[in-house]
Amino acid sequence: MAVSPNSRTKSQFQNDHPCTPPEAAEVNFEPWQHHPDEWRPPTNDEWARLANPHLIMLRIAWTVLHKTKPELVAIAQEMNDSATDQTEITTGEALEFDLDRSQIFFRDILTFIETAEARILCARLSGKVLQ
Numbered sequence: 305m306a307v308s309p310n311s312r313t314k315s316q317f318q319n320d321h322p323c324t325p326p327e328a329a330e331v332n333f334e335p336w337q338h339h340p341d342e343w344r345p346p347t348n349d350e351w352a353r354l355a356n357p358h359l360i361m362l363r364i365a366w367t368v369l370h371k372t373k374p375e376l377v378a379i380a381q382e383m384n385d386s387a388t389d390q391t392e393i394t395t396g397e398a399l400e401f402d403l404d405r406s407q408i409f410f411r412d413i414l415t416f417i418e419t420a421e422a423r424i425l426c427a428r429l430s431g432k433v434l435q
Contacts, residue, residue: 364399
């Protein structure tokens with residue numbers, strides 16, 4: 305269950321953040337500068353193309369988390385049997401590669417979101433401390 309940011313208590317804030325509200329209020333930062341080769345969020349068209357593989361991998365990860373170990377062992381065996389010879393990559397190996405690639409993709413996005421959240425928090429707390 306998601307927690308509304310407005311329902312956080314002071315102790316939850318301190319558990320979620322490495323500094324106190326007064327310390328956060330004192331943090332200064334400079335805006336990032338744009339560079340020609342910088343990462344930019346995908347356009348709407350690019351997001352549509354990123355659905356395959358990243359949103360598909362998210363859906364597969366969600367499905368895997370709802371399987372028992374015996375179910376996953378059976379699925380893994382089927383994927384291992386998918387290669388027709390020793391040089392061919394198995395379905396399981398391909399799935400691991402795609403999950404790893406999506407993990408990196410989402411981790412990079414999470415870094416941007418967490419940084420933005422920290423900056424908003426520091427700005428909000430300047431001159432005001434959570435009670």
